Amino acid sequence: MSELVTKRILASSHNLYRAIFAINTQAPLSQAFTHKSLHRTGCLRCPKNTMLAVAEEPHVAFLQSPGLGHIIPLFQFAKHLVLHHQVRVSFLVITTGASNAQNQFLQSATIPPQLQVVNIPQSDMTDIITEDMLLLTKLCVMTQESLKPLKSILVELKPKALIIDIFTTQAIDVCEELSIPVYSFFTASTILLTFSLYLPKLDSQVEGEFVDLPGPVEVPGCPPIRTNDLLDQVKDRKNEEYSWYLFHVSRMPLVAGIFANTWQDLEPVTLKALKENPFFEEISTPPVYPIGPIIKDDEFLTEKDAEIGAWLDNQPTDSVLFINLGGVALKPVVEPGQEVIGREEVKRVVRAVIVGEEGKAIRRRARELKESACKMLEKGGFSYDSICRVVDIWKAKG
Known part of the structure; x- marks a missing residue:
């Protein structure tokens, strides 16, 4: 094969x-x-x-x-x-x-x-x-x-x-x-x-x-x-x-x-x-x-990987990084009869994540899960x- x-x-x-x-x-x-x-x-x-x-x-x-x-x-x-x-x-x-x-x-x-x-x-x-x-x-x-x-x-x-x-x-x-x-x-x-x-x-x-x-x-x-x-x-x-x-x-x-x-x-x-x-x-x-x-405990990092990691480490606390992997925590609303999300709707969702209460709740939940995850595999x-x-x-x- x-x-x-x-x-x-x-x-x-x-x-x-x-x-x-x-x-x-x-x-x-x-x-x-x-x-x-x-x-x-x-x-x-x-x-x-x-x-x-x-x-x-x-x-x-x-x-x-x-x-x-x-x-x-x-x-x-x-x-x-x-x-x-x-x-x-x-x-x-x-x-x-x-x-x-x-x-x-x-x-x-x-x-x-x-x-x-x-x-x-x-x-x-x-x-x-x-x-x-x-x-x-x-x-x-x-x-x-x-x-x-x-x-x-x-x-x-x-x-x-x-x-x-x-x-x-x-x-x-x-x-x-x-x-x-x-x-x-x-x-x-x-x-x-x-x-x-x-x-x-x-x-x-x-x-x-x-x-x-x-x-x-x-x-x-x-x-x-x-x-x-x-x-x-x-x-x-x-x-x-x-x-x-x-x-x-x-x-x-x-x-x-x-x-x-x-x-x-x-x-x-x-x-x-x-x-x-x-x-x-x-x-x-x-x-x-x-x-x-x-999770992985070690991996080989390319020069590009290291560069991206360093950039992320230098961002302010609670920064929002928008990555589209096919699913989002806040779902935009598509108008009836349309398949494409409108620009204003995208702006609304992004604003909600960055400054809205929903975004604050997501970041708080992420911190809680991070702390919880660190304890799960400890004795x-x-x-x-x-x-x-x-x-x-x-x-x-x-």
Whole structure:
């Protein structure tokens, strides 16, 4: 598969993770190992003042679909488990159709000795991937073909658990045979998570296209979602992308738990719905563990990046930076029968953000979330304790 096709697949899959709050997770990785090299010996490195014995370090595996948009967030979580929770990690990587950027990322920097990369052998995609396939379909087919040797790899690794992403749910069947619990790491917002869990029900109740519904989609216990804001992959139910997305999200209730890259203060409404709403109890939603914010802890900055960062640092406190990423906190009003926002309306919204009470409330909320985020992953923080609960489950497996 060409590098161009792989990059397009990555771009398409990235669109699936659009959310009201985007958390950029990146981290460097230095070297890759085949699964045959896992038995090499080496000393374990634990943080100072840690009394854990080697036998108490649970070993878990990660598995994600191809592309940096999927690899980077799960790798950052894997690295966090190694460095802060004394977990040993085998990080499984699908190499079929890997881009140069992916290979460079996996060989670019030092990683903890207790995090080892396991390359899944490439699969021959000749006559399987066709040019007329849509991008998400190509990604899902490539992933499914690449997972054929998964059982033998897991038999050798013997992990206490497997952590997957949204497009590798075929691993659930393999792990059921091997009695390995599976967890899903959902990297987008919990609004998208609740919609994804509700999609099978919506699919069974609605005839025709969701975009033709007379009103917004009402997800139980959550804010309504405008049909225009739905994922591109669910706007056309006749294409294969929709079928693949529905297939994978329908299997999410089968996992032992769902890690969500969020925290209580950021998305309280949807987290409460996932825990308490009768619908999510009815479909046996697994426990949802808020573990965020898992963010990048280092990255290479270009000269231009450093220049932009320095400019931002020199701006006055409470400055307003207007960035249009496709969504805004204050929504301009479009006049009936028009598709373009008028100049005066843009001026009104900008003025409200800069000097209005709404803008002050947004900046106050941002400061509160920043302070809250800093505490979540500290010892005793909500997300830290949430991760500890799962790690204790892994340790108890012996």
